[in-house]
Amino acid sequence: MAGVYQLEITESEAELKQLLRQQKTASAKERVQLLYLLKSEQADTVQAAAQLLGRHRATAQEWLRRYREDGLAKMLQTQARSGRPRAIPQWAETALQKRLEAPEGFDGYQAICDWLEAHLGLEMKYKTVHKLVHYRLQASPKVPRPLSVEQSCEQREAYKKT
Known part of the structure; x- marks a missing residue:
């Protein structure tokens, strides 16, 4: 039946x-x-x-x-999905992560693109680099503006409070 x-x-x-x-x-x-x-x-x-x-x-x-x-x-058991390989390899991602943690930082995402091409030999699109740095690594390429040597710490703290 x-x-x-x-x-x-x-x-x-x-x-x-x-x-x-x-x-x-x-x-x-x-x-x-x-x-x-x-x-x-x-x-x-x-x-x-x-x-x-x-x-x-x-x-x-x-x-x-x-x-x-x-x-x-x-x-x-479920089969692992093959998926598309990442645009940036893992070794390059870790190198970029270390460079982003450095105090000098980058001027912007285009500077990161240029650094990847010059130092690691990877030509990446701006959009790809932005997604990687901003969303995946959760980092910022910008460095803080320099502080004046004439400013004192007490003045800065007082300004923040008011």
Whole structure:
């Protein structure tokens, strides 16, 4: 009969409920919840369980195929996303971080672009450098304005208070 799944879930309802509480990611929780719905007979078919989870039937069947072939641990594993490599390598990012911590700093983001090209041989766009420094490294390229030698610390503190 079509639509009837042939799956023996070895874990008990209590074990699945406990396992559901232990999961840290949403995708792992959904997968354990699929097993729980089928084991507790809250869903009669895979299609009904998938509908309760808000997933497509084929997705639920793929999860169950992994469970049937490789077990629970393999079903809960997610593949790492490859993604696009970063525009600036990690070694260059650490070198830039050290240079940003130096007291002389930079005059602006364009100065950082020029420094990356001159010292590290990396030609970076202004926008890329800005995103890296401002958002990722949470740093500022600007250096504070120089203080007058004629000013005293007491005068500065008094000015700040008033």
